[in-house]
Amino acid sequence: MRMETTDESLALAAAGGDRDAFATLLTRRYDRLFALAFRLTGSRAEAEDLTQDICAALPAKLAQYRGEARFSTWVYRIVVNAAHDRRRRIAAHARAADGWGDWEINRRAADAQTREQIGWLMRAMATLDDDLRDTLALVLDDELTHAEAAAVLGIKEGTVSWRLSRARQELRALAAEEQAP
Numbered sequence: 001m002r003m004e005t006t007d008e009s010l011a012l013a014a015a016g017g018d019r020d021a022f023a024t025l026l027t028r029r030y031d032r033l034f035a036l037a038f039r040l041t042g043s044r045a046e047a048e049d050l051t052q053d054i055c056a057a058l059p060a061k062l063a064q065y066r067g068e069a070r071f072s073t074w075v076y077r078i079v080v081n082a083a084h085d086r087r088r089r090i091a092a093h094a095r096a097a098d099g100w101g102d103w104e105i106n107r108r109a110a111d112a113q114t115r116e117q118i119g120w121l122m123r124a125m126a127t128l129d130d131d132l133r134d135t136l137a138l139v140l141d142d143e144l145t146h147a148e149a150a151a152v153l154g155i156k157e158g159t160v161s162w163r164l165s166r167a168r169q170e171l172r173a174l175a176a177e178e179q180a181p
Contacts, residue, residue, distance in 0.1 A: 007071035015062040022062075026055060029072070032143065033079055039137035040083035042122040054082055069151065076144065076152045080134055087130070124171050132170070135163040 005021075007028065013021035033054060038047035058078075065074055125133050138149040139160070146164075150157040 008067050011062055011065050011071045011074075012067050014059070015065055022059065025071075026058075029075065030055070032072075033075065036076060036079050036137060036143065037083065039122075039125070039140055040080065040134065041086070042126050046086065050079070050082055050086055054078060070148070072144070073148055073151045076138065077154075080138075080152060083134075084130070120175075124174050127174060128167055128170055132163050132167040135160055136167045139164060 005024070007025060010021045010025040010028075014025055030051070034047055034051045037050040037054070038044060041047050041050060054075075058075075061078060065071070125136060128136065135149060135153065138144045138152055139146065144152065146157050146160040150160045153160070
């Protein structure tokens with residue numbers, strides 16, 4: 001019976017304290033939340049951490065959900081915001097760690113090696129500006145339409161189309177550069 005219930009109805013019920021509704025909602029959405037987190041971070045370990053953090057915070061955040069937007073749009077915005085926060089924290093930690101000698105050099109070398117193992121698309125996406133990467137991550141694999149991605153990012157649908165066009169140009173240029181002798 002729960003599978004026939006909309007995500008929006010489940011979210012409203014979960015916001016009211018219905019644990020079964022929350023469990024059903026997580027069962028439905030966890031894989032997609034993880035996939036988006038992976039596309040935003042480019043790292044399986046970071047995506048796992050990010051998704052777990054979001055799931056842990058979601059019961060409290062659901063109190064703010066009013067059902068005015070699709071649940072997927074609302075929760076994807078939470079994922080994008082959490083990824084931005086994580087990037088800022090990582091950048092701040094990296095700046096603070098500069099000059100810590102061999103430990104920092106080894107950590108950065110390990111990070112570089114890990115990034116190299118993720119695959120071409122993830123490496124290529126990491127070269128894009130945050131706006132382009134976030135937009136591309138939302139629409140990859142037809143996850144969201146341009147209109148839905150625009151709602152998540154708080155921009156116009158035309159801006160989504162422009163960002164995707166720009167991201168494709170940059171990815172094609174990177175692929176051509178890597179293939180050049």
